[in-house]
């Protein structure tokens with residue numbers, strides 16, 4: 055060879071790649087539907103067995119459901135005869151005319167018919183408030199919280215209970231019922247439990263013994279008894295202590311019971327969040343001169359609530375379903391109106407109850423699933439934020 | 443290593459009301475049965491720079507944390523610019539407004555941007571209008587040489603940068619006294635200098651400083667006095683020259699032999 059060392063070096067450098075090779079796509083079996091299946095459903099013998107079991111279960115359930123709710127369902131009719139096998143001489147599924155007829159009862163309970171527009175306005179206002187508050191890109195979210203936490207409660211109260219001075223005849227809460235009551239009870243529970251829960255959680259960590267003792271006793275007592283007991287105490291025992299004429303409305307008593315109950319659970323959820331905040335955050339805040347409440351509001355809660363959101367929503371989902379227990383103290387929530395309607399002789403048929411419960415299940419599922427999805431989305435968003 | 447930077451940006455040290463910045467008189471503290479501070483007496487004059495060293499667990503952090511009441515002392519008296527620290531919350535707030543603190547682990551607020559970290563206390567504690575507070579924050583961020591990071595979150599910065607933000611955050615309250623608790627010991631070696639340079643700059647501007655640190659080069663350069671603690675006691679306190687060349691106590695000699703190896 056006649057090449058000098060220098061030439062050799064230059065030649066060698068020619069072999070150095072200027073650009074990185076693009077990564078090859080993964081093998082086909084790892085991508086697409088097949089890859090997903092393999093990774094998630096068929097990764098181990100146990101997993102395969104589970105997958106098969108669940109597939110069989112679904113294969114049996116879904117056709118049954120579709121058959122009952124849609125294919126065999128009765129869509130029109132005036133009374134029980136439309137939904138009875140002995141009359142119709144065919145297999146009968148869900149009895150939808152029963153639901154159509156009683157739907158307004160499910161929504162409003164016994165709220166006077168000429169006044170029901172007030173409930174509709176309340177639903178619309180609430181929907182606006184919820185969207186404004188939960189949609190993070192919404193304009194003027196500061197105004198949104200003023201609307202949701204101040205304007206909405208006051209106007210809803212006036213709208214629903216009535217105020218003769220502005221031409222809204224009073225409506226006794228004993229007439230309220232159905233989805234209206236379920237939504238009112240759940241909203242009050244959801245809106246009150248977070249702030250009260252935060253105060254209780256802070257109280258439990260307080261350095262003042264009296265505050266700490268009160269918080270601990272309250273939380274542990276309420277968590278130690280079933281909601282039914284709390285509701286009974288709120289509605290039966292309260293009148294024993296407060297004279298009859300001052301004793302608050304039955305619905306209000308149940309609302310207080312639910313709110314306190316939810317607060318105790320929320321307190322423990324928030325406390326877990328507070329405990330996850332490093333001591334250094336408290337010290338950093340104190341060292342720059344922030345007062346206790348400034349420290350809590352500006353430094354501690356924003357971080358603690360952020361990591362607690364999934365658990366807060368879980369508590370809300372539990373609370374939403376727990377609202378059905380108010381029927382114990384004679385309040386006609388949504389499930390109770392279904393209960394009452396299904397034994398109405400006019401619609402007495404073998405499928406009536408099943409249809410009513412199916413409607414109830416769908417209703418609760420939609421709300422709880424929506425909350426759950428929202429929590430998931432928030433979680434994903436926060437996880438993204440942590441990567442920054 | 444004078445890195446005080448642009449002299450136009452140097453702060454005017456706030457005026458103390460009295461010549462004595464911090465005074466500890468017969469301070470004792472216990473954690474349960476454990477006697478963590480034993481009869482501490484220390485007088486720090488305005489503009490003085492004190493470096494505190496000593497073995498781990500000797501009570502250095504506890505002592506300086508008593509000065510802004512992150513810890514409570516149980517016996518003796520502590521005066522900060524003539525305000526005595528007691529259970530009086532007003533007095534505690536007053537002291538914390540005038541005393542800045544920098545921690546080993548920065549303790550920046552991770553959910554706020556660098557600028558918000560710095561402007562927070564001026565806005566909420568000093569009631570400075572937001573725009574002015576942000577101007578102040580930018581001023582001190584420039585001083586610690588990271589104005590370009592103002593919009594980032596603490597988690598996006600290096601340790602050295604975070605510690606400089608922490609210093610800027612404390613300075614934004616225009617404190618009369620600065621406390622540092624091992625400000626460089628959580629940093630990678632290559633970042634120690636940038637933080638020490640910032641502190642030297644502060645010292646040159648006449649800030650009253652109490653610094654817990656084992657950076658002996660820094661101590662030699664800026665300290666008026668070095669305080670050596672062991673077992674909850676102040677064993678000796680002396681000017682750097684004497685402290686390094688003629689330590690009085692066996693324990694000091696032993697400690698110096700270990701640390702200067």
Ligand SMILES: Nc1ncnc2c1ncn2[C@@H]1O[C@H](COP(=O)(O)OP(=O)(O)O)[C@@H](O)[C@H]1O
Nearest residue numbers: 473476478496497498499500501502503504505
């Ligand atoms: N909150 C506490 N409870 C009990 N003991 C503590 C607490 N904080 C610190 N100590 C103990 O007090 C001693 C002094 O701590 P510290 O002041 O942090 O020492 P240094 O900063 O000199 O390393 C150590 O032995 C430590 O274990």
Ligand SMILES: [Mg+2]
Nearest residue numbers: 502503504624
């Ligand atoms: Mg320490």
